[in-house]
Amino acid sequence: MKLLPLKAAIAAALLTLATSAWAKPLVVCTEASPEGFDIVQFTTAVTADAAAETLFNRLVDFKPGTVDIQPALAESWEISPDGLRYTFHLRQGVKFHSTDYFKPTRTLNADDVLWSFQRQLDPKHPWHDKSSVGFPYFESMGFKELLKSVEKVDEHTVVFTLTRRESPFLADIAMAFASIYPAEYADQLLKAGKTAELNSKPIGTGPFVFNRYAKDAQVRFKANPEYFRGAPPADPLIFAITTDNNVRLQKLKANECQIALYPKPDDIPSIKTNPNLKLAELAAMITSYTAMNTTRPYISDVRVRKAIDIAFDKQAYVDSLYGKDNAILGTGPYPPTLLGFNRSLTNPARDLDKARALLKEAGVPEGTVLTLFTRNGGGPTNPNPLLGAQMMQSDLAQIGLKLDIRVMEWGEMLKRAKNGEHDLVTAGWAGDNGDPDNFVTPNLSCDAAKNGENYARWCNKAFQALIDQARADTEPTQRAALYEKAQLVFAEDQPWIPTAYPKMFTAMRKNVEGYHQNPLTNNNFATTQVK
Incomplete structure (x- = not known):
């Protein structure tokens, strides 16, 4: 039976009302x-x-x-x-x-x-x-x-x-x-x-x-x-937009938002015990690091980069910023969930005497000032940027380096880092496609050094040749072997201090349904609803 025009109009109006009543706002x-x-x-x-x-x-x-x-x-x-x-x-x-x-x-x-x-x-x-x-x-x-x-x-x-x-x-x-x-x-x-x-x-x-x-x-x-x-x-x-993770959690508890991205690791236990909240967690494809600008005075010398690396207490940094069991200590440019992760890489023991000797050998004067760019707020790759920067500042002071910490709004920090204005910058990378190439090419290739996305401005021909070969190879075992070799070159030349492979957390109200936590860290809310 066909609907008459009036009946059709009434039916359409009722459908619109039903749909609008069913669909609820979602605040993230x-x-x-x-x-x-x-x-x-x-x-x-x-x-x-x-x-x-x-x-x-x-x-x-x-x-x-x-x-x-x-x-x-x-x-x-x-x-x-x-x-x-x-x-x-x-x-x-x-x-x-x-x-x-x-x-x-x-x-x-x-x-x-x-x-x-x-x-x-x-x-x-x-x-x-x-x-x-x-x-x-x-x-x-x-x-x-x-x-x-x-x-x-x-x-x-x-x-x-x-x-x-x-x-x-x-x-x-x-x-x-x-x-x-x-x-x-x-x-x-x-x-x-x-x-x-x-x-x-x-x-x-x-x-x-x-x-x-x-x-x-x-x-x-x-x-x-x-x-x-x-x-x-x-x-x-x-x-x-809520840059402070404490405020994000307060808004979530008050139901001013139904999803709060990237809660602090310290807050995870209280979220798990809150009867109105729930938590999604995942060993995501994330790496956190400090890039050292290899085009800057002194930092261009690998001995200086090695000295900074062995003076920095990375284990204390990871424990303080991420908490127990919330991150793995970083060793390379990408996390162990990806093809070709080189498990032979380890962090050298902290050695202040050796660090001072390397700086002296490289001709770095006592009291040399280096700039460290970091962001305000906090996210999955760096839950507490200022605390982390201050810990590095304290560690480097013990080998005669002064760290000038510059805290900036996220977009401003990225812009200035791409321009190469920093000596060091705390950064992180979340994988976009599940392939190791997505970590090494955008962040460490020679092309990325030219356009500034490679914050270390590092261009190593041996490394580039290996990742180019791995990209063209379709056999997984052969690709893995090439990436393992590339990571050895990376470790030897030290453009970064790899710090952590963090877990990703998303906090939400109990009545949120249809949210899929993504190992690539993207957040898509096309199927998410508030019941």
Whole structure:
């Protein structure tokens, strides 16, 4: 029986009321402000959460809570026998967000994929020079050299041709920098001379639609009713920016937010015993480290880097910042959950006399001042940045080095570290795709040293040759052996002080359901709801 017009209108109204009554707001207390919403310009996890995980999709992505690849905007793909051609077949009928500043006239097609990659790849592309910081991930991952071409076969088929075999290619394009943008919206902004609005008024295909951003206060999103995987059960989604982890926990207890990211390790026991709260924990793909700027006076000498390393009491640092059983002492550039982790690496014994001798040998005057950049607030890679900096300051004072601690807002610290203004900087990295290449190439490659993402500004030809070879190899055992050798080069030349492989914690109210903690540390709330 067909509904008459009036009955149809009443039914639609009742459905709208039922849906709005069912969907409840979800407030997430986050640890920092996003750098922007044009995700290809940025590499931080907080920006990925606020843009890549909410607003955008990629050709492929990861199954929730895993590092397994699944179809996304591409519903299927084929790989040529030589591993150089990837043919993607796009999902049809996927809609871009409709807002007061953009009304799409068509659904997703191959032109959007071409625009999203050619913008980063082709220096002649009209949008290539519109990024104020370039395309740091695309560049540091070597995609300029990797991609020979990206071509449209028809409206829903795209072919990527590579210059070489790349074992982690599918995992790489599941990452935030491979997000797909609407070419139609880009054309609109370019014609209007408003290209900067791509970063402040984003449009994607993701589970949430951007509403507004109050800097250092909150980001608001609306549920996308036309999301191709189904409308999210939370509406609206609000990121309440709360840099202090104590305040995040207070807000959670008061139900001002229903999820609080990255609680302090000291607070874990009290969260577990609170009847209104619950805790998710995971041995995530995270490494914490202090990068030493190898282009700076004195730090350019490996003897000085070795002296700093053996003077720093890393075990005391890890115990104080992370607490017992919440982190493993770091030894290399990535954690033991990944392929090729070199278990032969160990931390040398703390030796102040040897450290002083190395400094004297390198000609470092007593009382030399080094700058250490660190962030305010706290996150999973560094729960208490100021305390950690002060501990290092005290340790280095014992060998005649003075540490000038500079505490900065997260985005400012990253900007200045990329410019190479530091001697040392406390940093961390959360894996994006479950492959060891994702740790070593963006953070320690020669390309990353050029664009500043490699905070040590370290370029070692032997290390580079090994990780290049490992990227091209598809046999896991051979790849593992190459990464093990690369880690020996890293340890010998000491561009970092690896400090910890921390666990990741997420605190939430008991009535939160559908949240999947991600080993890659991204937070996606497309299936999360408050009951």
